[in-house]
Amino acid sequence: xxxxxxxxxxxxxxxxxxxxxxxxxxxxxxxxxxxxxxxxxxxxxxxxxxxxxxxxxxxxxxxxxxxxxxxxxxxxxxxxxxxxxxxxxxxxxxxxxxxxxxxxxxxx
Numbered sequence: 001x002x003x004x005x006x007x008x009x010x011x012x013x014x015x016x017x018x019x020x021x022x023x024x025x026x027x028x029x030x031x032x033x034x035x036x037x038x039x040x041x042x043x044x045x046x047x048x049x050x051x052x053x054x055x056x057x058x059x060x061x062x063x064x065x066x067x068x069x070x071x072x073x074x075x076x077x078x079x080x081x082x083x084x085x086x087x088x089x090x091x092x093x094x095x096x097x098x099x100x101x102x103x104x105x106x107x108x
Contacts, residue, residue, distance in 0.1 A: 007095045008045050023068050027061060030068055030102075039105030040076065040083075044068055050098040052089040069102050078104045 011017040012029070019031035022042050033041040044065050050056055066085075073079050083104040088094075 006049065006097050008097045008099065009049055012045070013047060022072060025064065025068070027064055028068060030072065033101070036108060038103040038107055040078065040103060042072060042102040043099050044102060045097065045099040051096050052093065052098055053087060054089065055098070065100055069100065072102060076104075078102075081105075 012019055017034065019034060021029065021031050023030040027048065028044060028046055030042055030044045033043050046061055046065070056062065069085055073083055081104060083102060086101045086103065087099065
């Protein structure tokens, strides 16, 4: 049985792909998207492998994700313009690892 590659576990967290970090904690990594779709595009990813939001066992991780997102929003001045936080599940997921996109500005 072959294991499906997980972009975050297999490439980002392993260091095989270098990313420009915005924040890092013991539990999370926030970095500029490697192929941004918007002028401002940060991805916030739990280091623990969780496939989708409904798989979370505790909401503590969500609290930390949104605390980091809030800090980035304020520091980048996005609270004075516009922003979105997006996550996908099921067939909408390109990577089967829970992650959140913090986007703002023009679509590229």
